[in-house]
Amino acid sequence: MAEWGRGQGPGAMEDMLDVENKRMADSLASKVTRLKSLALDIDKDADEQNRYLDGMDSDFMSVTGLLTGSVKRFSTMTRSGRDNRKLLCSVSAGLIVVFFILYYLVSKAGT
Numbered sequence: 001m002a003e004w005g006r007g008q009g010p011g012a013m014e015d016m017l018d019v020e021n022k023r024m025a026d027s028l029a030s031k032v033t034r035l036k037s038l039a040l041d042i043d044k045d046a047d048e049q050n051r052y053l054d055g056m057d058s059d060f061m062s063v064t065g066l067l068t069g070s071v072k073r074f075s076t077m078t079r080s081g082r083d084n085r086k087l088l089c090s091v092s093a094g095l096i097v098v099f100f101i102l103y104y105l106v107s108k109a110g111t
Helices: 010-079 082-110
Strands: none
Touching: 010 082
């Protein structure tokens, strides 16, 4: 910076410093604008992800309610008499067979 003013008057030095100052201020303003845009994009993305997670939370809560009710009914069935145990074994075997059939169909469809 000291070399700028050699052989020139104080007015020329001030003009050069003023030009350099304006250039740096413009550069800083453009960087601030980019950072502001980036911050707004991050905020919008965070809001979208929060909405997505809230939706997942409500889905999991409804599934939890369904599973809790199923477990209660299953427990009631196992605690009751011998006839229900035979029914329970039949239903369990049927569900296992259905699971393997669905697994086979899904794996066939994937290939």
